[in-house]
Amino acid sequence: MGNMKLNLKIWRQKGPNDKGQMVTYPVNNVSEDMSFLEMLDVLNDDLVRKGEDPIAFDHDCREGICGSCSLFINGEAHGPGRLITTCQLHMRKFKDGDTIHVEPWRAEAFPVIKDLATDRGAFDRIQAAGGFVSVNTSGNLVDGNAVPIPKDDADKAFDAATCIGCGACVATCVNSSAMLFVAAKVSQFALLPQGRPEAKRRVQAMVEQMDKEGFGNCSNTGACEVECPKGISLEHIARMNREYLAASVTKE
Amino acid sequence: MARSALLGSSLAKKYWMALTGLFLCIFLIAHLAGNLQLLDMSPEGQLKFNEYARFMTTFPPVKVVSYLLYASILFHAFDGFLLTIQNRKARPVKYAYEKPGANSDWYARQMALLGTLILVFLVIHMKHFWYEMHFGDLPMTVDKDGAPLKDLYTVVAAAFTQLWYVALYVVMMGVLAFHLLHGFASSFQSLGLNHPRYTPIIKNVGVFFAVIVPIFFALIPVWMFINA
Amino acid sequence: MSTLDSKIPPGPIDKKWTDHKGHIRIVAPANKRRIDIIVVGTGLAGGAAAASLAEMGYNVKAFCFQDSARRAHSIAAQGGINAAKNYQNDGDSTYRLFYDTVKGGDYRAREANVYRLAEVSANIIDQCVAQGVPFARDYGGLLDNRSFGGVQVSRTFYARGQTGQQLLLGAYSALMRQVGKGAVKMYDRHEMLDVVVVDGKARGIIARNLITGEIERHGAHAVLLCTGGYGNVFFLSTNAMGSNVTAAWKAHKRGAFFGNPCYTQIHPTCIPVSGTHQSKLTLMSESLRNDGRIWVPAKLEDAKAIREGKKKGSDIPESDRDYYLERRYPAFGNLVPRDVASRAAKERCDAGFGVNKTGEAVYLDFSAAIERYGKLEANVKKIDNPSKEKIIELGRAVVSEKYGNLFDMYENIVGENPYDHAMKIYPAVHYTMGGLWVDYNLQTTVPGLFALGEANFSDHGANRLGASALMQGLADGYFVIPYTVGDYLADDIRTGPIDTKRxxxxxxxxxxxxxxxxxxxxxxxxxxxxxxxxxxxxxxxxxxxxxxxxxxxxxxxxxxxxxxxxxxxxxxxxxxxxxxxxxxxxxxxxxxxxxxxxxxxxxxxxxxxxxxxxxxxxxxxxxxxxxxxxxxxxxxAYVAAWEWLGEAGKAELHKEPLTFEEVKLTQRSYK
CATH class of the missing domain: 1.20.58.100 (Fumarate reductase/succinate dehydrogenase flavoprotein-like, C-terminal domain)
Structure with missing residues (x-):
């Protein structure tokens, strides 16, 4: 155990219909080698021993790839530090005596389930609306090398595809817009020949679902790109804008 | 799709925002070009300005464009209003602790506020000059051919002898500058006009535009105030 | 002891799967609509199975405990996926992949299953490309490969260091397509807490809605467990925090035999434990062993001084370093298989040569690689007589290009720059080869209960080769279960909906x-x-x-x-x-x-x-x-399949003898 002392202000909310409030918890013995979530583990361990309700938060892989963890720390999605998720944030980024504010993602489309855990099912529904290539899973397909794909396109598609669906873009955006998430998916498929045949249908369906979910609009502030743990570029939003415009104009 | 995608969707709203915004940018250039004539305070300059004002309010093609302009302003404002309402609804519970400066510029986040200020300013501005020119009881002068001519110049010059009025113009041009600083490049992004090579150029042009145009606009009342 | 019938089809090994597919029963399209299938887990195996079965016309209910199907732990796999495509023209073939896998598994895998795995591996790549998985490509636009895990060919397809993520998102998108159509009903944030067996057949599950706490009954004609491995029994592992054995264990307690539970893969290159607060361990990709050299000090006093912070790794002269893998295994050096590398690290640390506070770490050193690449780069850039600093600068750029994201990840966790100081690594639990015993059709000893992917015991024997886990998950889900489940369900076309009030x-x-x-x-x-x-x-x-x-x-x-x-x-x-x-x-x-x-x-x-x-x-x-x-x-030479006898610690051993007709059993030697 280490010797940092911290003052945590954490959002507690019993359930979806509870009003919720910030509650202060002092934490001692924090080591700088701990990850942020391990620091919360220490706090929860203490709460359980005292017979109190531990703080609920989503987490799983703890190596920055599953996209479960989702904390708004000191005013930033995934806390200070760039290109990392909350589980990759380590306590050496903080100083002894710091006050740390911890809140859930806040958006109409991401209702709080409990404390710091939110429901991000809206992303799944957007994906189900069109985030796929309509091929059967028969395996009786053309050879993987039958259609060469320019390396640059494949690389760009990959860059878009690295989105982990954590929702930091929505949490960060002053309008709670999901444009970066949706654009990453649209862009990935739009850049690959396999995704082109249904590109128009896809972008329209995904945008329509995005609007239905109650996300805000894109103001191009660029905040999402800065806070995105995978560094997904605004370029993809522009590509989606282009795809959607073309699809809308040429629609029969 | 229930509604036409080019009217109802969130992206469509942004396209219209961008298109009307860019149209208004073009108008700003034209408006500025005309207004710069005010800097020439000699009698010939005054005459030229008044003739220009008459041309702008009577020449039919210009009139057509001006209706388009009014529509754009109203639509830009109305569309922005709709977007803002939706944006507010998208986050019903605010963060207790925010640090938005860590990832974005304040003026990019405050486009609605800046826009509203500009709209209020536009009302004042149009009341004083546009309304007077069209419907007001302006002092009259004569053109080169001796025909009667509305003397808008005198109205403008008189207005800009008041310090508070000049100050308002200067401040509002600052507001406009910040609105343009984000809005210019943003409209290209909204329309999907993004390219690794050209986007940096667009951004630079946007900054140049956002700085230069309001400076010149602000220069006019200051100049007229000093030389009154 | 009951007989364990592995139901391996007769015939030559390369014809077994084709013949089997041609002879097993299938369910007619109209009848598929009357059949419900439950898929638990939405990783590569579960996601692929649920999507495939729904597309075939079955009614599928898919369950995962995560908040979205996309978060299953398959997503964390880094390196790649093997496939016998032979795109590199280096002599690869189905047989060679089969052989490497059986040998890599130390001759404790079932030949027929492994051959089938190798056989369908090429289809997986085609399938994923068609789904829009952005694999790495070369400048000609064709798929790129890399070598992996000590085999002699380049057959690993990859998407930078995130292959698992890309493959899972491919399966997830296929799954979401079916969810959108209504062919799959998705139950996320649901945990399966029991299998329901009716008249000896799996007929449903009990699940808990993790949000409301409601206990739900779900009936189906078949239940597929695709619930991953149980490495978290060790508390610390590279598994996700939520990875668990519960589904498989409940199945075990309801009659499914558990195969080879003791086979655990310990991965040699993980970031060492930093303290008692540690909640999980992070893997550093096996690919680092291509360029990094593993060593500990040769003298005990040096190791002690390093542990006490009096010396640094860089203070130890070349002559006092023990590159123990190169010493013990000159033929394979730092690229010996995972189990061998892990044991060698443990042996040195147990002998007192460990290099961190806890004494449980060895060095993975890139200084030689940096120098080597630096010199090459200087030649390429036509720099005559480059200074040592210049060489290091150039070399670092090359290493950064290849492993930059891994180095960043390391620095983030450890707080030490791995370019300046040799990385410290230690083995950690990574994968479990054991799991529910299944026959050739992936059916457990409970009829109607199937196990796919890491949840079953089947294809990796006693040790899994790198880049084979993704291959197995997708093979089971896309290409095996869609056929074999039909054979079982052919009896159920008149059963009607399962009554959950029983x-x-x-x-x-x-x-x-x-x-x-x-x-x-x-x-x-x-x-x-x-x-x-x-x-x-x-x-x-x-x-x-x-x-x-x-x-x-x-x-x-x-x-x-x-x-x-x-x-x-x-x-x-x-x-x-x-x-x-x-x-x-x-x-x-x-x-x-x-x-x-x-x-x-x-x-x-x-x-x-x-x-x-x-x-x-x-x-x-x-x-x-x-x-x-x-x-x-x-x-x-058998599979140990354990039967639950009513309470923990009481289990009966059943044996499935392993017969090797194609591969000759020899000692694995990497000397």
């Missing part, structure tokens, strides 16, 4: 509720993690990289004591009717506490060393292979 469902639901109520009403004092940590330590110390009979016997006693303590003294706060993460953990740890004992029993029973299972008593005592694992093919 007494079997009542009983299963009651069991689940009783257990939850016990946790919530128990007046204990200690959090769940206390017990999990204690279990993990016993497992790691006594059933980890090296095991011996004495230790395993002790471990069994210790696990029983922890289990008893757990049931008496665990404290679970909150209620059952709400989101309660401590309650979720308690249920999982309860199952780990039973599984741990079975793993030790299996390890104790297997009096040989093979793959990930190394019994200290069974090592070569002399000759060039001194100290290496000693297999006993005469007595142990």
């Amino acid at each position: 007494p079997e469902f009542d009983a299963a639901e009651k069991d689940v509720k009783d257990r939850i109520n016990h946790f919530l009403n128990n007046k204990g004092t200690k959090p769940v993690d206390d017990f999990h940590r204690a279990l993990g330590k016993v497992m790691w110390d006594k059933c980890g990289m090296a095991r011996n009979a004495e230790g395993l016997k002790q471990a069994i006693q210790e696990i029983r004591a922890i289990r008893e303590d757990f049931w008496q003294n665990v404290r679970v706060p909150g209620s059952g009717n709400a989101f309660n993460q401590e309650l979720e953990k308690a249920g999982r740890v309860a199952d780990f506490l039973e599984l741990g004992e079975l793993m030790c029993m299996d390890a104790l029973d297997r009096n040989e060393s093979c793959g990930g299972h190394f019994r200290e008593e069974y090592a070569e005592t002399d000759g060039p292979q001194k100290g290496e694992a000693k297999r006993d093919d005469e007595n142990f």
